[in-house]
Amino acid sequence: MVMRWEAFLDEVRERGRYETTEEAARAARTVLALLGAHVVGEARAELAARLPEELALILVNPLPAREPLSPERFVRATAAWIEGATEQTAAWDIGAVLSTAADAAGEELTGRILLQLPAGYDLLFGCPRRVQPA
Template sequence: MTLRREAFLDHVKERGEYDTPEEAERAVRVVLALVGEVRAQLAARLPEGFALILLNPLQSAEPLPPERFVRATAAWIEGATEQTANWDVSAVLSTVADTAGKDLMGQILLQLPVGYDLLFGRPQPT
């Protein structure tokens, strides 16, 4: 099931408590540009414009550790701190997790370094 662009942005805007859809879209674009493997399967469930970000072949082949992912996000968003970037990442990735569904999220989390489960809002038992 693919979520419509507006609905996806509405979810991110609500979770990130952004004032405008443009702020939510900025967060989505930055966070998705940094996401690692399983891109094609995840892209199939996202609105087309955001799916294309995941399918860009220029992205990093190795996923960053969660802390570095958040720092990289902060570096790409003007005026962001690690705390605000963590908020942006969580708003986007928790919406992505809802869209992906349980099975695909399980595959995604297996391919990412430990700690991403929290960024996706899907804490895994230790």
């Protein structure tokens, strides 16, 4: 089911404790543009199909990444793209957006997306992987 623009931004705004919808939209556009450069194929298309159209277009039309970014570098890249952001505020932005996207995607699709990303992105999505006992 496609999440409506207003519903997605309301959720991001609440999770990120943003004062305005514009702040939530800025965070969503930036984070999903960076994510789209690292998620490919069917999983990216399926996630896009569950996002509002404007965000779906941003996700599926990114500038290609030269190499996968570690979670730490993803945070630094996000901070660089958001005016006035620090790594701490960027991590907050990422958590608000990616946890909302994970809810829209559902557990199975989120799991497939995480398989494409370096270790540690589960924390950015707000769904830490449970380590199975040996």
